[in-house]
Ligand code: BDR
């Protein structure tokens with residue numbers, strides 16, 4: 001099997017960090033062309049540092065990490081330290097990275113990487129606000145044909161929002177970027193709260209991660225212990241949802257997920273419902289589907305995959 005070339009566009013964040021580790025542990029299936037960072041959970045200066053910290057934790061300092069947009073396309077940046085802590089990776093004390101940050105802007109890298117690829121070759125994996133990806137599509141619409149698919153964490157169809165009553169964080173932070181992606185005509189797969197709230201790190205699953213016993217597993221367990229407390233308190237869940245790793249798991253094991261093709265639009269005008277992903281679940285508008293909306297995962301299979309891959313470090 002040839003490994004699928006992907007660009008992970010992220011804002012680490014503990015769950016982005018686990019997504020990166022899952023991808024880094026899966027070289028037979030996924031070839032990480034580059035890791036691009038965006039402002040989101042914490043400001044850009046921290047997200048790019050955290051991405052490099054995770055690469056070094058994984059022993060993969062040869063990875064190329066790029067810093068991108070420091071804020072959304074139109075709106076002011078809203079961050080989520082209440083969820084992720086001041087560092088974005090609270091719960092573990094990783095050393096400052098020694099690998100260097102690439103000089104090129106993340107948007108420039110996305111454009112260059114797509115332009116030098118074959119048609120339909122690159123899969124983009126946004127796990128934060130989609131500012132970098134949308135900016136690349138605006139600056140270089142020609143890259144659309146090079147993109148096989150955009151598989152992203154964001155939005156919600158039927159589940160309530162986690163940032164406003166109707167909006168999920170990544171889409172709420174940059175709704176204009178998300179709407180550009182929705183209207184791009186590129187094949188889209190959305191892993192929103194409908195599915196990620198079914199991927200819960202229960203105490204038993206957390207213990208299984210810790211029991212791996214390696215420094216990487218220890219770090220993941222520490223991060224998740226910190227991160228989980230927020231959702232336990234807010235939603236009364238038995239643990240936190242592993243949002244972003246769902247994107248990578250979907251690429252590795254699509255059969256453990258289920259969803260349906262729908263038309264999705266993003267609200268960019270209303271104060272009340274800003275950032276809502278308006279998902280035509282029942283096809284009532286008659287508009288052609290533009291997105292595969294995933295709403296279910298076999299959570300035992302998901303955690304089985306994650307634990308097996310973390311065990312490789
Ligand atoms: C998303 O927002 C961030 O807090 C997480 O990293 C995830 O990408 C969930 O709404």
Ligand code: CA
Nearest residue numbers: 013016127128
């Ligand atoms: Ca994220």
